[in-house]
Amino acid sequence: MTELRKLYQQIxxxxxxxxxxxxxxxNANRDQEGHNPLCGxxxxxxxxxxxxxxxxxxxxxxxxxxxxxxxxxxxxxxxxGTIADAEAYFADFHAMTTSSPDAPVDTxxxxxxxxxxxxxxFPMRIKCATLPWHTLRAALKGTDTxxxxx
Amino acid sequence: xxxxxxxxxxxxxxxxxxxERIRRDFPMLRExxxxxxxxxxxxxxxxxxxxTVIYALQRYYTGENASVHRGVHFLSQQATVAxxxxxxxxxxxxxxxxxxxxxFVRGTTEAxxxxxxxxxxAHIGSGDExxxxxxxxxxxxxxxxxxxEQTGARIRVAPVDDQGMFIMKAYERLLNERTRLVAVSHxxxxxxxxxxxxxxxxxxxxxxxxxxxDGAQAVSHIPVDVQDMDCDFYAFSGHKMFGPTxxxxxYGRRLLLExxxxxxxGGEMIRSVTFERTTYAEPPHxxxxxxxxxxxxxxxxxxxDYIDAIGRSRLAMYENQLLVYATQTLERIDGVRLIGTxxxxxxxxxxxxxxxxxxxxGTILDSEGIAIxxxxxxxxxVMQRFGVPATARVSLAxxxxxxxxxxxxxxxxxxxxxxx
Numbered sequence: 001m002t003e004l005r006k007l008y009q010q011i012x013x014x015x016x017x018x019x020x021x022x023x024x025x026x027n028a029n030r031d032q033e034g035h036n037p038l039c040g041x042x043x044x045x046x047x048x049x050x051x052x053x054x055x056x057x058x059x060x061x062x063x064x065x066x067x068x069x070x071x072x073x074x075x076x077x078x079x080x081g082t083i084a085d086a087e088a089y090f091a092d093f094h095a096m097t098t099s100s101p102d103a104p105v106d107t108x109x110x111x112x113x114x115x116x117x118x119x120x121x122f123p124m125r126i127k128c129a130t131l132p133w134h135t136l137r138a139a140l141k142g143t144d145t146x147x148x149x150x
Numbered sequence: 151x152x153x154x155x156x157x158x159x160x161x162x163x164x165x166x167x168x169x170e171r172i173r174r175d176f177p178m179l180r181e182x183x184x185x186x187x188x189x190x191x192x193x194x195x196x197x198x199x200x201x202t203v204i205y206a207l208q209r210y211y212t213g214e215n216a217s218v219h220r221g222v223h224f225l226s227q228q229a230t231v232a233x234x235x236x237x238x239x240x241x242x243x244x245x246x247x248x249x250x251x252x253x254f255v256r257g258t259t260e261a262x263x264x265x266x267x268x269x270x271x272a273h274i275g276s277g278d279e280x281x282x283x284x285x286x287x288x289x290x291x292x293x294x295x296x297x298x299e300q301t302g303a304r305i306r307v308a309p310v311d312d313q314g315m316f317i318m319k320a321y322e323r324l325l326n327e328r329t330r331l332v333a334v335s336h337x338x339x340x341x342x343x344x345x346x347x348x349x350x351x352x353x354x355x356x357x358x359x360x361x362x363x364d365g366a367q368a369v370s371h372i373p374v375d376v377q378d379m380d381c382d383f384y385a386f387s388g389h390k391m392f393g394p395t396x397x398x399x400x401y402g403r404r405l406l407l408e409x410x411x412x413x414x415x416g417g418e419m420i421r422s423v424t425f426e427r428t429t430y431a432e433p434p435h436x437x438x439x440x441x442x443x444x445x446x447x448x449x450x451x452x453x454x455d456y457i458d459a460i461g462r463s464r465l466a467m468y469e470n471q472l473l474v475y476a477t478q479t480l481e482r483i484d485g486v487r488l489i490g491t492x493x494x495x496x497x498x499x500x501x502x503x504x505x506x507x508x509x510x511x512g513t514i515l516d517s518e519g520i521a522i523x524x525x526x527x528x529x530x531x532v533m534q535r536f537g538v539p540a541t542a543r544v545s546l547a548x549x550x551x552x553x554x555x556x557x558x559x560x561x562x563x564x565x566x567x568x569x570x
Contacts (some may be wrong), residue, residue, distance in 0.1 A: 003517065004513070004514065004517045004568075007513070008510075008514075008568055013568070013569065016569075038525065039508075039509055039524070039525045039526075039540060040525060040526050040530075040533065040539040040540045041509075041539070042539065062539050063507065063539075064506075064507035064508075064509035064510050065506065065507060065510045065569070066509075066510070122513060124513075125509070125513060
């Protein structure tokens with residue numbers, strides 16, 4: 001149960017049940033679809049970007065607890081920040097999820113996002129956690145097509 | 151002692167002792183996963199293998215390895231005899247009329263692609279129609295879409311009702327003089343629904359259409375008789391019937407196979423080759439280019455022997471009882487909704503839960519040593535039909551027990567506990 005508890009921590013269960021920044025963003029000037037074809041998770045990310053700053057960010061879609069909580073915590077971390085901050089978070093999050101399960105996690109930089117370190121014990125679930133981040137990256141780059149985890 | 155006259159043999163299901171003996175034939179069932187005894191409920195993906203199948207592979211590679219149909223040496227002759235004996239055994243297993251109607255392929259997917267590209271490209275043209283059911287696995291959709299792109303034919307979809315049952319009347323309305331082929335599952339991999347393939351075939355034949363049945367989910371669970379069913383093609387895989395991966399069978403009516411062009415070119419499938427012209431071998435060899443999966447064929451024979459030693463009717467009866475028990479058990483759990491509740495069904499239960507997404511269900515059950523499948527099951531149109539992105543799927547085999555279903559129920563209660 002310990003590995004499982006590490007994966008499904010209370011903060012994650014809470015964000016799954018009550019996701020922050022959920023729903024369509026009417027004045028979005030960037031938006032992006034993300035899709036994990038292996039499990040059917042779908043995510044639509046909306047951003048309102050002004051110059052270098054992410055003024056607002058919201059998401060909607062259907063997915064498992066991990067992808068929902070990841071999208072929720074991601075939007076909470078990025079809202080009001082700069083695009084450079086978002087890129088730095090992406091790099092840190094990516095480095096964490098692709099590291100070995102016993103590698104140390106930089107909680108100072110990642111903050112609450114560090115709870116997703118638990119997915120490293122469950123290789124099939126890593127993409128659930130990273131889908132929102134890949135979708136974000138595509139949104140910032142302005143790619144038109146749906147991004148997929150494959 | 152003589153049998154009492156006038157009485158029919160009474161079929162009985164398997165008793166717990168027999169199931170326990172069967173379990174001992176499967177080394178994998180003794181494994182522990184995450185420090186718990188394995189509860190393997192993902193049999194629709196692939197079944198575990200009995201020792202007789204494992205030994206057949208080992209025997210071939212340790213004492214019989216040689217290529218077939220070519221060498222004059224002893225081992226090659228022996229391998230050829232064994233390979234063809236397996237073909238004859240599979241012919242009897244599905245009650246085909248002739249061993250030449252059994253084509254060895256890699257699996258169900260290759261069998262369907264073979265029919266699409268060989269029969270399909272020769273006989274299906276622009277404006278022609280192919281009918282599929284809404285329950286099909288991607289392997290019985292995509293090859294036909296590829297054919298349609300090549301030829302200008304089009305796909306029509308026979309609907310299912312809210313229980314996941316094939317709607318015969320709606321299917322009848324789709325049939326017309328442009329219908330060339332009807333391709334349906336014998337049993338749905340996502341829901342378990344058994345389709346009325348015999349009635350489907352009768353109606354297709356009235357319009358002169360051919361019928362392909364995807365038997366991947368049926369062949370190790372219910373008796374299969376291709377002549378009684380009167381299908382034109384029947385496809386199945388070894389690994390879903392206790393055999394190895396990488397081997398399967400395409401059954402095709404001999405008269406059809408004879409008129410079909412080859413699927414792949416190479417050795418084994420020719421009669422004579424010059425740089426100007428090649429003449430092809432007769433079926434089935436015409437469709438078996440290259441050195442075949444010889445060990446796989448031998449292991450398939452062992453798998454079929456294993457199934458028949460239990461008896462397919464008894465096996466089906468036992469699995470059905472277990473399905474009923476599992477269905478009742480799952481229905482009693484709060485917030486569980488079953489998808490596909492029609493009958494008859496093979497031992498597949500697809501479900502969703504209010505408390506958790508299928509992937510989270512799968513991960514929590516996995517931590518209890520319970521293996522199920524979650525996702526779209528390579529049947530995305532089925533998911534769309536029932537308005538769910540994914541389901542959790544429990545699929546049974548003859549070695550599963552009521553105790554394992556109870557363990558599953560405990561695992562599902564844990565899912566609820568974690569997520570509420």
